[in-house]
Amino acid sequence: MGKTIYIFSAGELKRKENTVVFEGEDGRKFLPVETTDELMIFGEVSLNKRFLEFCTVSHVPLHFFNHHGYYQGSYSPREFLNSGATILAQAACYLDHEKRVDIARRIVCGAMENMAVVLNYYRRRGNESLVSMLSNIESYKGKLDKSDSVAEIMGLEGNGREAYYSAFDHITGGGPFAFDVRSRRPPQNRMNALISFLNSMCYVTALSQIYRTHLDPRIGFLHETNFRRFSLNLDVAEIFKPILVDRIIFSLINKKVIQAKHFEDGPSGGIYLQESGRKIVVSAWEERLQQTIDHPRLKRKVSYRGLMRMEVHKLEKHILGDQTYEPHISGW
């Protein structure tokens, strides 16, 4: 498994001597193409067609983020894992109401269980006020079995997440990172800015992992497939958001790694992470993705990024009818 490179500086990306070179103000930097899996581009970078062609043959997707750190889009190399059979099966699963509801339900169930795992972790550490949120999530999870439409499942997911978000202030102690309500585009406070930024990192990471499988990221099951955006990566991210995104947020805040000074007001309202803050969050994110856990079934260590890829493979197996999909539930 290769590396993810995050580019914050301004400069030019080029193909040179059959590898990737970044020419910025601080000179030329060679990036070993064989060990690079994806490039995340935050800075002002210029590149040419020759470079894109090189990315295609090397299977390196590029992901672009704007000035505020919002995901803008990707350059996805031509699909190299073409499997007509899988795509047909995926589309058939989407069109079959029963099958689609079943997958959506499994995803939301996994997401909720992971939320409960996170809250339980803090409850065990003496935060008894979390008990009520836990029982709320539990009750929404109980209703999942009776729901028979994707819209209903989405609704329950929203309710569960609301209950879950109400626990945030109890874990971080409010202060400069008081949560209040979820606000997007633009985020109204620091906590929302953090959630938005890390969520988009999670979506993009899932997208890169899907690219390495046979599945088509455009056909999601929980999230509606439409004309504009990828949706399967949102489904996969749903399961991992509590255990990756939210736990990083808590640890960054509680250890005071990220502070009020790392945020700034946007020109048109809203609060955003500053570049220094963004770098801190990105390194914490990357560190977490590389962290490994003992996989109970495989009997070997797997990184969280690898776990995400396995999740997509499990979905693929489910779609092809090989093995029923069971979402990853975190052990602690």
Add this chain to the structure above:
Amino acid sequence: MFVIMIYDVGERRVAKMLKIGRKYLNWVQNSVLEGELSEGLLAKLKAEVKQKIDHESDSVIFYTWRSERYTAREVIGIERNEINIIV
């Protein structure tokens, strides 16, 4: 695995070695590259090197470790190329 590649080759092939090495590893200083590779990629790198060197007069050495954890690294003087995933 963690790999250090060191080459001592005829002048005409020095640049070739560098070009090959840079595709897989991070350049550290003249004739030295290091980085994390899978077994497959290391085999690929070795195959490329074998094709380009003169087997009578050149030598390329690969040091490998199971992981970077078993190595210690200390730079005296200047760090010529800092290796970082954030550019």
